[in-house]
Amino acid sequence: EIVLTQSPATLSLSPGERATLFCRVSQNIGGALSWYQQRPGQAPRLVIYDSVNRASGTPARFRGSGSGTDFTLTISSLQPEDFAVYYCYQRHAWPLTFGQGTRLEIK
Amino acid sequence: EVQLLQSGGGLAQPGGSLRLSCAASGFTFANFAMIWVRQTPEKGLEWVSAITGGGDRTYYADSVEGHFTISRDNSRNTVFLQMNSLRAEDAAVYYCAKRSSVASGWIDYWGQGTLVTVSS
Numbered sequence: 001e002i003v004l005t006q007s008p009a010t011l012s013l014s015p016g017e018r019a020t021l022f023c024r025v026s027q028n029i030g031g032a033l034s035w036y037q038q039r040p041g042q043a044p045r046l047v048i049y050d051s052v053n054r055a056s057g058t059p060a061r062f063r064g065s066g067s068g069t070d071f072t073l074t075i076s077s078l079q080p081e082d083f084a085v086y087y088c089y090q091r092h093a094w095p096l097t098f099g100q101g102t103r104l105e106i107k
Numbered sequence: 108e109v110q111l112l113q114s115g116g117g118l119a120q121p122g123g124s125l126r127l128s129c130a131a132s133g134f135t136f137a138n139f140a141m142i143w144v145r146q147t148p149e150k151g152l153e154w155v156s157a158i159t160g161g162g163d164r165t166y167y168a169d170s171v172e173g174h175f176t177i178s179r180d181n182s183r184n185t186v187f188l189q190m191n192s193l194r195a196e197d198a199a200v201y202y203c204a205k206r207s208s209v210a211s212g213w214i215d216y217w218g219q220g221t222l223v224t225v226s227s
Binding site: 032034036043044045046049050055087089091094095096097098099100101 | 142144151152153154157166168169202206207211212213214215216217218219220
């Protein structure tokens with residue numbers, strides 16, 4: 001099973017600051033990684049797919065990067081609505097797996 | 108607009124059964140694979156099962172293999188998860204989700220989630 005390890009577990013920042021979230025994968029998955037945002041009480045929502053592509057409706061301040069085993073989600077200038085939990089997910093191999101999440105909270 | 112409307116779920120006794128349904132709209136249902144994902148505070152998001160657009164191939168997590176069955180009815184734009192022999196560890200919020208292609212792809216849309224509780 002491919003294991004996804006997200007860091008940090010919690011990130012405390014202020015609106016307007018830059019957020020950098022990491023997802024390390026236990027084996028090479030090429031670019032087959034996506035990022036999801038989950039707000040309290042809601043279903044996850046696709047933010048980035050195939051490592052670098054913004055989903056429809058994702059603001060330009062979100063940027064995905066990486067390939068192979070190391071991936072990054074960067075939010076350039078945090079807005080109040082960005083504070084949520086973010087998950088990475090790999091579709092390279094069965095079983096499909098998720099990271100444990102990074103909680104982005106307001107400082 | 109893509110919509111995935113879930114129904115079913117609720118309370119079941121250990122060893123009991125539940126059937127989850129997910130009615131899709133806003134896209135050509137048969138052209139896309141569908142999956143079920145569950146979420147608990149302890150384990151986070153966990154993939155449960157997947158089915159290809161034509162329903163010809165199904166996939167299961169080891170934890171549910173043999174006691175959950177995924178199926179779909181493309182004439183009704185609906186995907187199902189039949190859960191039998193339920194265990195305490197099956198309690199979770201269950202999401203149906205759409206994949207971005209007929210056989211695989213990323214998850215691009217999620218249902219609203221439905222709570223499954225397993226308790227006597």
